[in-house]
Amino acid sequence: MAVSDTPPRPTLAQRIMASEHGFLALVLAVLIVVLTLSADRFLTPANAVAILHQSSLVLIVAVGMTFLLITAEVDISVGASLAFGSCVVMAVMNETNSILLGTLAGVGFGAAVGGINAVVTTVLRVNSLIGTIAMMMMLQGGVYLFTREAVQNHHQLPLFPKIATGYVLGIPVPAIIAAAVAAVGMVVLARMRAGRLALAVGANPSAARLSGYSPERIKAVAFVVTGALTGLAAVILTSLLNAGQPTAGTGFELTVIAAVLLGGTSLMGGRGTILGTILAVLILKVIDNGIIQMRWNQDLQIIIPGIVLILALYMDQRRRGGAGG
Amino acid sequence: MVEDLATPEAPQTGDTDAARPTLRVQGLTKRFPGVLALDDVSLEVRGGEVLALLGENGAGKSTLIKLLAGVYRPDGGTIETGGVERHFASPADGLAAGIKVVFQEIALIEEFTVAENIFLEDHLAGRFGRVAWDEIRRRAAEIFDRAGFDIDPEVKVKDLSISQQQLVEISRALAHEAKIVIMDEPTSSLTPAEVRHLFGVIERLKAMGIAIIYVSHKLEEIFEIADTCVVLRDGKWVSTRPTAEHDHASLIKDMVGREITDLFPRSDRPLGDTVVEVRGLSTATGLSDIDFDVRAGEVVGFFGLMGAGRTELAKAIVGYDPILSGEIRIAGTQLTPHDTRRGKALGIGLLSEDRKGEGLMLEASVTRNMTLAALDKFTARGFVDAAAERAQAQSFVDRFRIKLARLDQPIGTLSGGNQQKALLSRWLMFGLRTIVLDEPTRGIDVGAKAEIFALIDELAADGFAVILMTSEMPELLGLSDRIFVLSGGRITGSFDTETATQEAILDAAIK
């Protein structure tokens, strides 16, 4: 039954804490204010651009991962797939001298990895945590069977480095790509049928199936989308490094997952937003950037996100009234 | 028997003196946010007595049981066993005070053996907490021998039937020398033979001087087994009388507080074409060789006891489960098994018995829950029209009188009856023509039940084909036009409602 008695009007602070993204926005704002006051070069256009630049790779993959976690699955193989993908991108471009084909190959490779993850999860019914750890191992080994060393840029196409280092109206191209991906993700999740089905499958797969949808199919799409976005990130990474790097992406999966969870997406599925993910990625990258700006020890770059993650989940728990997470 | 089961070192505190109640509850009160779940309830039960605790859903039965079990702590009142006032901090305290509750949701560890479950609380552990496996096995076998239970103590609980699991729970009571055994709806999942066996067990427990509180709403059972009836309503005590002084009508009147006359309306239901044809259906879930037809405008009831195959049949004919052989035709078109999308396209859908597990998205809004199946209706080029969605949801809220504060509140905050109406709306919004209802009134209070019965009647009158799976005899007889009885995954009887008798139906159900 609906709660009948109206509680006393909450204070502004209470409302911020209780709103879906208020807490994250507050953290981000506090971080920015504190860093601006303590590091004189923090709030500069150049630094803002740098933060956007650094956020873009994580954000692109995190958008896919948000969908995947919403359907109650996870993909640990994105870091390894990013590295392998970047080698594929550069190898194909060297072979074909075509940025388009290289990009398609990268996205296609990522989507194929996602497809295999989907089959392992939905057909072979392997828990996706385990299945994608195994996929990570296979990709890490497999990339060295594909290439023993970094795939260098032999094509020297002038446009290629611009993917990662170019600017449009003063905004870095990767940030524009990431913004576009996030915007599409936001619309799909909030406004479109596909997003609603992802939420439904995560919230109650049996209910979704009884309502005439195939949870397997929806999960498979989420896997493939996550994979394809990883492939897209690989294209940008390849351009950024001007090489295909088999060693890249170590720990990338944990950063992405940490960001998505920090953004309020539930590990159990059925709940999550792209806006939360965006805020979380920005928080993590502002912390990263701030530590260098403050010339603090760089090792804090892995300690502080850990603390923030646990704290955020704790706050979330409190907000939801202590229900088991 | 009592002496046999008692271990020598356990002091006999609770005397079996009939004059002194084994359990005395006085003025027990329990408050939840916004609800007074139990209000000043008192009762007494003596050794060798079976006390029936009756009441509709929400009457306060389960709150009372949980207070006695030590799951909840009371806000007022006292609990005494053996003449000593008890304060339970946990279920273990309840058991230590001699109260064992056999919950409807069996509280056993499935992966453990029967013997280990019986001694789950302490594992008969000796020094350093070492589990006394041999002793556990020996004592379990001993308890089974004396109680006459046919269970292998070495078998894992997950391999037992529900009734056997209940016996294991009762054995736990015996192992702990419980003086009071509380059974919460113990027969809801049992076959009649198993019910008979359980009653035998209860007789033996009585003979051992154990006090039994028997919670049920099946009146036939009450008259057969109970010595005393305590009726609760809306959290309050209503009456305590010897069973002999009650008849059906008086019990119902105490429980409901009014005479329910028009529970099952029956409108004129014009029969249409045959929309469901099932032939030779067999499944891995235990159904074999099922044949039946359903026409538009009729309610076909399937009766069966627990494990008879009702839910399995429901899931097979909507395309949820795979099938082994046979065919299912909906409106003349063959249904692809194990593909609910196909079933939905053909206009058949299931309202599951398991609301939480298979129906609700608890954290999602009422609107989103209602529009899940019909999402395509609000979708243009992939985009969902939220305004149209809300408008549609609102119209169903109005039509079914769903009580809520806001359309965007989480559906988990609604009552069971309102949740069920919202889930029914999910299918009606989609525009289904054939609906399978599996235990549609489970866990719903009596007022909401009546509304749902009226709705089902309305659907049939509108030309829906309704397939009703139920284990409730009144519901079956009150709603159905035709009746099939399932037992062991087969159809063991078919009746026209006019000519059907409860005896004949039950007879078919236990075949």
Add this chain to the structure above:
Amino acid sequence: MKTALKTVSALAIATGLLAGGAAAQEMPERIGYIVNYATHEWYQNVIKGMEDRAAELGIEIEVIDANLDIARQVAAAEDFMARDMDVIIMTPVNEEGVVPILRRAKADDMPVVLEGNPVQGMDVLVAICDYDTGYLAGVAAGELLKEEGRDTPRVMNVGLPLLSATILRSQGFMDGIQTIYPEAEMVHDLDGGGNPDRSQEVSSAALAADSDIDVIYGINDSSALGGLQAWRAAGLPEDDLLVVGTGAEGLAFLHEMFADGPFKLEAAMFPEMIGYTSIDTAVALFQGEDLPEHVVSPTTAVNVDNVTDFYSYDGESRQIQWDAVNALEAPAQCMKYASDL
């Protein structure tokens, strides 16, 4: 590694081996190499050098990649011992973490050649002088800037504090550049993890804080290139920038050098040469020759004008020019060791 340390050049060993022993004495049949990180181009080329030399001498070589897992490295050494390899060559994942396994190898009479970094209790080490390498590059960088008439340079060091070798390189570079510009300043001291993606990321943040930089020094080519890519991503002008890489690991630095950009200097460390020398040292150790504790492999700073003396380059591949590399003089002794840190 005190003053008593005897050091000879790799060339001397190679010559000695060819002149004296090879024909007369018994050759090892199987050599096992445990590389710390086979996926790095540097080690790819070390392995290439080893394989070439082993093939010349008719020795079978097996490589196990510890992949930066020190425990796996120890296990690999155990496996090689169980398989009765004749000599083990090892590039430690961590200098401190292989002390016990070296002791066990000694107890087992298994000859071990270390590559890269000195370890307590070792027989022999084949390595470049890291400090000297950085120092030479620092001097060359200072001279180059002086020629252009530039002011006191501000340096961004894309370092790797994880390893003593890479700390030495960064120190050497600053000490070297300060011989020309005593006031030269290290503005950013970064941990780029030795890989390009991390280097790129930390460099962008640092450049956002302070982009008034004249020199980017990278402790390897990946770090230098990561720093350069961050510079480009920040949209900064490349005209007055000098990038100095270290290692001459693969093709990437050649691409950049011939692209006529800011990547003008490279502290070349000739990994092929190290592989080559490691095999020769392993053979000498197997044959019981008297070896110095530290066999130095030569390094030098190269620029676009003289790089092709050492590596032929056709845009797709490179080939080491042994004559020029062999002609380099290795120092008798390094200017600074890890133990001096």
Add this chain to the structure above:
Amino acid sequence: MPRSSSTATVRTGGAIGLLRQVAAHSEIALVVSLVVVIAVFSLASEYFLTVRNMTNVLGQASILLLIAAGVAVTLICGEVDISVGSIVAAVAIPLIAIMNVTESMTLGILGALALGLTIGAVNGYLVAYMRINALIVTLGTLFIVRGAVYLYTGKRAQADTAYLESFFALGNERLFGVLPYPALVAGVIVAALIWVMRHLRFGRRVYAVGGSAEVASLAGFDVRRIKFYCFLISATMATLGGILLASRLGAAVHTSGIGYEFQAVAAVVLGGVSLAGGIGSIFGVVLGVLILAFVANGLGMINAPTEWQQVITGLVIIAAVALDSLKKGRR
């Protein structure tokens, strides 16, 4: 008649019970797989089936075995601990530092255990009492502890300068020149853990909590405390692994243990422990660890490229879990 058979079971006691337990846990399949792995590599490499190599593998597997057994306990109680790799690196620091100052291995080990238990207690408190998802808590502590190790050590390995022979022997020498001490230590400790999980009331309660926290709570168990203890156990096992590793390395190496959480979870799941809790045995985990260790070693023995090890390990895990879940799905 079940009754008579039940009494028969009671009489025959342990033997049949043991057989049933083995069959029920599908450990036979794991034993068979292990034998097949050993047989195949024995045919492929003359060096594989030697006492030296077999004992080597036992020594090498011992560290992962300890860690995996600890992780298995958390999975059995329905949670998970992925901070173990960072714990391995962290505990070596007080161990080496204390030994270097006091020249006492006992004090060093106590110091390591103190740190390990502290981390375990933080994990356990946050999961059991603050009710934060275990994966997230331990992902957080994985980052925090690793970062703290880097920060404290300045990313330099801390060398053992006490040179205690007993400490060297712990990780590097062999009992009677045959059995590596790490294998002996891990074997004894894991055997004790197997016993605890099978025969101690505490162990059974861990299974009960993982099987159904609600039932366990109804039976009067303090579910939160049991979960808390499970994290202490997992941290302790990781600590013991870290101590053995530190002895094998003669140093506290700040990068040690990276990625062990994945290896451990993989071995545990391969060993038949369910991610859902309440199902699986530590003995199965032993088999899972050994299978992975022998596969890795065997591939090395036949000189297969290192990267094939990862590919094949991944395939083995997927195949094992897929077979298991497909088998269950059919039921």
